[in-house]
């Protein structure tokens with residue numbers, strides 16, 4: 001990164017998961033599965049599920065309010081809102097605009113960004129560019145998902161994985177030796193067929209037939225994504241570190257997207273990184289897409305594991321296929 005540009009720091013973080021918890025034992029009553037299979041094959045024990053009334057914006061608003069409080073900023077301070085979601089309230093207006101209204105923020109530009117489960121990393125990198133140029137000084141980034149609303153609850157290969165939740169951060173400019181140090185982003189549209197929601201867009205608008213065929217629900221080729229992720233995550237990590245002139249041994253914590261504990265363990269092994277340097281929160285949250293990284297980060301902060309000056313490596317992959325990583329020096333003082 002150009003050293004003349006400003007560095008983007010996380011000045012505040014907030015998260016929210018819906019109250020309702022769905023355990024593996026609950027799932028045993030819905031599909032042909034069992035707790036042992038889910039735990040051993042995915043690392044998930046339970047997940048949070050939104051109520052019928054809760055949309056992505058509702059989760060995002062609570063996470064955003066907590067992040068703003070944590071950063072010590074008010075609605076009047078926010079000058080840009082970026083929301084990452086694959087489960088927007090509606091196709092339009094953007095969920096960012098819905099959240100803007102609910103937070104009482106007026107006039108700040110607001111837009112959604114779609115990069116599947118890499119969305120939080122894409123949003124962080126995007127926000128960091130506006131900070132770097134000095135265009136905006138208080139950016140609200142929100143990853144919010146209600147995957148349960150697009151889950152096929154009769155498909156055991158996907159319904160045991162998916163979950164709901166939200167995470168938000170406030171980005172501000174800060175000291176040159178901290179914040180976002182380097183990043184990488186990528187995409188390969190040829191892999192779009194491995195994880196998608198066939199109907200509901202302009203390709204296949206909603207009809208009685210699309211609904212009857214469950215085409216508005218998420219479809220996934222699990223083993224294809226698994227192989228891709230295990231290969232890609234270590235590459236992302238090495239690329240981001242090299243760009244910052246750092247190496248694996250410099251990492252204090254790896255914060256990967258939480259899709260399957262076995263993917264994360266395989267990536268850590270390939271990198272030669274011990275698991276005590278990997279923040280894992282999948283057991284209690286499952287895969288809530290753009291929210292997994294801020295949730296893992298917030299849990300570790302609350303547990304006092306992340307300290308000032310720590311080098312955090314955020315890496316993710318998702319629908320698109322997309323991927324991305326950020327090396328971040330943690331600098332928040334309180």
Ligand SMILES: CC(C)(COP(=O)(O)OP(=O)(O)OC[C@H]1O[C@@H](n2cnc3c(N)ncnc32)[C@H](O)[C@@H]1OP(=O)(O)O)[C@@H](O)C(=O)NCCC(=O)NCCS
Pocket residue numbers: 032033034037038041042117156157158160195220221222223224225226229259260287317318319
């Ligand atoms: C989906 C995933 C958990 C499946 O695990 P897997 O070890 O690859 O399992 P397979 O798909 O090879 O299936 C193995 C067997 O388990 C069965 N199975 C699948 N889901 C099951 C479940 N929930 N409970 C019990 N058995 C299940 C399969 O039917 C298959 O049975 P068979 O051998 O009789 O055909 C795994 O592929 C995965 O996590 N992929 C990545 C998904 C991902 O990251 N998605 C998000 C991207 S952001």
